[in-house]
Amino acid sequence: MSWPLRLPFLSLSLSFRATIVGLLLLAIVLTCSLLALSLGSYPIPAAQFVPILFGSGSDIEGMILRDHRLPRILTALGAGASFGLSGAMFQTMMRNPLASPDVIGFNAGASCGALVAIIFTGGNVLFGALLGAVLTACLVVGLAWNKGLQPSRLILIGIGIGFACAAFADLLLSRTDARTAADMANWLVGTLNARDWSDVKIVWTGVLILSPAIFWLHFPLARLSLSDDLASGLGLGLSPLRLIITGLGIILAALAVCTAGPLPFVAFAAGPIARSLLPSGKPILLGAAAIGALVVLGADTAARMVPLIQLPAGVFTALIGGPVMVWLLLVQFRKGKL
């Protein structure tokens, strides 16, 4: 079932199920965000949010809400959405759920870049993460290129390069003093501890600037899921499209990594989960963004709720993502794709 939407400048066919799923996901994200805002070692009832934010609560409540929880939650949502978008883009483009930036080493590259930036320049994490992700992507794609890009080659080489990046990150850790190394190790698992408004600004500015491109991508991505010959036959320019998608995916992954650390499995799991909720052939980018945001928010809230030890959120995203990966591998095995 679908509704046609026809305006002078826009015509779409809105799938009934996709629209309902989209609205439900949005409602769940909002509810969970409010819940996360009130939960914590100092619980604040939701009814008091508005008065506190407008300055009528105690100083401590204002500080917890405004300076700690709100930026942390907004960063979690932004980073999760970016991971989800980036993963779904690569997976759809390569027609393989294993081709997500955390599996094929792009996230590891981004975190190496960020570590180098932190340790040696003490400066721009975003720039470092971006550069690390781009260099790793060039290396992986360059090595995997053999008259075109075959998903299986890309995935295997990506996994290898990812391990190499992880080893390089370990090397960097071993060369720094114990205190920095402990912080870095925490960061490398992926954490949202002590995020402030500057992180919110980075990730959300990036997402907002890219949002027209993301909206536009829905159209070609839905067609790239057909085979190469079919997509070219329908008039799509495959090489330029792949370049654009790879570029966007890398920027989004780098944005997420530099604000939340290389949280494992979020980019990987968001797309397939969204896919299983939405009808086949319908665009999944926004669904994947919502799922990614939910997973990171849930993981970070769970991490905050464990008292005393500050667990990194990455521990929890791995708990969610691991089973999803096993499930996908089994499905692919059964289909004879692996």
Next chain:
Amino acid sequence: MTPSARLRAEALSVSFAQTQILNDLTIDIPAGEITVIVGPNACGKSTFLRSLARLQKPSGGQVFLDGKSIHQQPSRSVAQQLAILPQSPSAPEGLTVFDLVTRGRTPHQSALRQWSLQDKSAVEQALDLTGMGHHANRRLESLSGGQRQRAWIAMALAQETDILLLDEPTTYLDLPHQIELLSLITSLNQKTGQTVAMVLHDINLAARFASHMIALRAGDVFVKGSPARVVTRQNMEQVFGLSCQIIADPVHGTPHVIPE
């Protein structure tokens, strides 16, 4: 050049690594007719069809669509004039027939204009012409081989092009479904005047449904023309290395190969 040909290969060569697949091939695809390309395995039939559809870059020579090199025209505007259905096409799991046929509208759509009234009527007409209207909401994998192939043809028809290229559209179909599909293509060609060029394996079916035939041998055109001219004892011997008798099909009068 035949005045009525819109699609033409000129001195077309294609090679993979060191192997020459197509060898300096010059040929017209006559407009409004059903051209069937035949030839032994590995003679370059598919490569030739893919080159005509600009899916294969030539190593020499050119393909012309309306007198202009096909590789120098925007892919999108080529796709508005020429549709290709590759050999054993694949679609994501769970896709419905309707969604698949809608994909055929891609060259007429954009991110902001994804479902215009023209799109809707073209999709409905394509479903209608192929008799897939009742199956529009079924998933592709739930269809029989013959229905699935008709769904793919419907996608190519929804593209509303003047030229339709089909690479072995009857593969994996049993004989009744092969006849059904080729009859469908013939009736579409008669209704819409669409130019059709397709690769077929079966010489007898080719001779029956083609109005024009091209026989390739080792990357070159060996003979072309009406089925009666192409399907002869001598040609079959030289193209396929098949010794045979040719009789007239008692029902349709077209040449029929009886292998010895």
